[in-house]
Amino acid sequence: MEAVIFDWSGTAVDYGCFAPVKAFAETFAAYGIHPTPEETRKPMGMRKKDHLRAMLAMPRIGESFERSVGHPCGEQDVCRLYGIFEKNLLKILSSYSEPLPFVPDTVRELRARGIKIGSTTGYTDRMMELVVPEAKRLGYSPDLWVTPDAAGDRGRPYPYMIFRNLERLRVTSVRKALKIGDTVSDLQEGRNAGVWTAGVVVGSSELGLSREEFEALPPDEAQSRTRRAAETFWNAGADFVIRDMRGLIPLIEQIDAAP
Numbered sequence: 001m002e003a004v005i006f007d008w009s010g011t012a013v014d015y016g017c018f019a020p021v022k023a024f025a026e027t028f029a030a031y032g033i034h035p036t037p038e039e040t041r042k043p044m045g046m047r048k049k050d051h052l053r054a055m056l057a058m059p060r061i062g063e064s065f066e067r068s069v070g071h072p073c074g075e076q077d078v079c080r081l082y083g084i085f086e087k088n089l090l091k092i093l094s095s096y097s098e099p100l101p102f103v104p105d106t107v108r109e110l111r112a113r114g115i116k117i118g119s120t121t122g123y124t125d126r127m128m129e130l131v132v133p134e135a136k137r138l139g140y141s142p143d144l145w146v147t148p149d150a151a152g153d154r155g156r157p158y159p160y161m162i163f164r165n166l167e168r169l170r171v172t173s174v175r176k177a178l179k180i181g182d183t184v185s186d187l188q189e190g191r192n193a194g195v196w197t198a199g200v201v202v203g204s205s206e207l208g209l210s211r212e213e214f215e216a217l218p219p220d221e222a223q224s225r226t227r228r229a230a231e232t233f234w235n236a237g238a239d240f241v242i243r244d245m246r247g248l249i250p251l252i253e254q255i256d257a258a259p
Helices: 019-029 037-041 048-056 059-069 075-096 103-112 125-137 160-168 184-193 211-215 219-235 245-257
Strands: 003-006 116-119 177-181 196-200 240-242
Touching (some): 019 037, 019 075, 048 059, 048 075, 075 125, 103 116, 103 245, 116 160, 160 184, 177 184, 177 245, 184 196, 184 219, 196 219, 196 245, 240 245
Parallel strands (some): 003 177, 177 196, 196 240
């Protein structure tokens, strides 16, 4: 293994992936629309304008928006909504950049083994200019980050951000890289790029809980919820699923030991 390519929110930082959820909720609330957490999280990991389009294509949200503005949603509406969303997100991003548990230690161990640290995201360059310095201050800094801006505005599930990582990190084969993320679109991105893929459950958008909420769950419910999230990742075609970042080093050893 030569490189691990991390997702950001819900994988490396922002436990539970709450920054975009909060920004989308505030954006739609301005039109009297209140998406459910499930509706908001379903497209998570996509380029944020594509995420917005995916939500507006959901019948309940699309019909509610049409009732609110008096006409079906068009591209001008998407652009206007995205402008509101971006403003909402930029106001809070630096507060949602804390690394998840075990991420800094895992990254240090990967580097000690000579493994490069790449990353992809659904955020834009402008958004990452807020996230990256704060995450670094708090202990997480990959070797490289690539946004859809650097890939012709083609975010997940397209593979192009991963290809930029492989090129710039000089990885010799797609089978010597692992993409790890917390959403279905992360896994689709990795599969489309031909790299190994792994879903991480605890702290994920798929689980959709804050650290306090998760740790307060009765053991049986915590097990049930993590199992459902893992099943979602397996059904999306993940090669592997780990509970949290403590499982990444043993997974790398498992892949390296395979024939």
